[in-house]
Amino acid sequence: MGAGALRRATRAELSGLPLEVAPRLLGGQLRTVVTTGDEHVEMYLRITEVEAYHGHGTGTEPDPGSHARMGRTARNATMWGEPGHLYVYLSHGIHSCVNVVCGSEGQAGGVLLRAGEVVFGADAAASRRGIATPLSRTALRDLARGPGRLGQAVGLRHPLHDGIDAISGIELHGARAELWMPGQPVEWSSGPRVGVAGVAGTAAFPWRFWIADDPTVSPFRWGRGAAEAARSLA
Numbered sequence: 001m002g003a004g005a006l007r008r009a010t011r012a013e014l015s016g017l018p019l020e021v022a023p024r025l026l027g028g029q030l031r032t033v034v035t036t037g038d039e040h041v042e043m044y045l046r047i048t049e050v051e052a053y054h055g056h057g058t059g060t061e062p063d064p065g066s067h068a069r070m071g072r073t074a075r076n077a078t079m080w081g082e083p084g085h086l087y088v089y090l091s092h093g094i095h096s097c098v099n100v101v102c103g104s105e106g107q108a109g110g111v112l113l114r115a116g117e118v119v120f121g122a123d124a125a126a127s128r129r130g131i132a133t134p135l136s137r138t139a140l141r142d143l144a145r146g147p148g149r150l151g152q153a154v155g156l157r158h159p160l161h162d163g164i165d166a167i168s169g170i171e172l173h174g175a176r177a178e179l180w181m182p183g184q185p186v187e188w189s190s191g192p193r194v195g196v197a198g199v200a201g202t203a204a205f206p207w208r209f210w211i212a213d214d215p216t217v218s219p220f221r222w223g224r225g226a227a228e229a230a231r232s233l234a
Contacts, residue, residue, distance in 0.1 A: 026047055027046065048216045049211070051207055052112075056070060057108075063200065086101065086177060088163075097112060098156055113150055116144045122143060146218045195222070198224070
């Protein structure tokens with residue numbers, strides 16, 4: 001089933017548990033405008049793969065893979081805030097990764113935007129990623145395939161854009177972001193999260209959701225100790 005006509009997301013529909021909200025984002029879009037000097041670069045990303053993360057005290061099952069599993073810190077503070085803001089964090093000291101904050105304010109949770117298809121602004125996304133144009137079919141597929149690539153492609157950077165509001169679209173440090181929801185659900189699959197360590201990266205937490213058969217979805221790989229944890233659960 002196709003995504004149908006898009007509409008702006010509301011805080012109310014993001015106020016549920018991340019595990020509930022995550023699959024509803026599939027087929028929607030993250031739209032960004034990033035200003036550098038006099039240049040305003042616009043980009044639309046169709047969301048094809050996401051992962052849900054719950055913070056301390058969120059939901060009925062503790063999530064050992066979450067940045068907020070031990071409570072509120074300076075790093076994860078955005079996850080505890082108002083739904084619809086974007087939690088932009090730094091991975092491995094290099095990659096800015098983008099999450100949609102979900103759940104009630106004061107209750108930590110987020111949905112990692114793990115992969116997507118650049119449907120507008122592909123040349124700008126390629127420039128941000130240091131990829132020559134014109135783009136091959138494979139290069140276009142891979143522009144935002146994986147959370148680090150996605151963060152580069154949309155132009156949001158940690159720490160400048162951590163907390164940017166994707167509901168109001170208010171500018172933050174030269175960037176604006178808007179989250180658009182699909183008009184109708186898409187067909188999706190679910191399974192273990194990618195590259196997450198230990199039991200949090202096994203079928204005990206099938207908290208990754210993706211559009212079935214979409215080529216931009218990232219390949220699965222085990223996180224540190226996750227394959228061993230999976231065998232112990234079998």
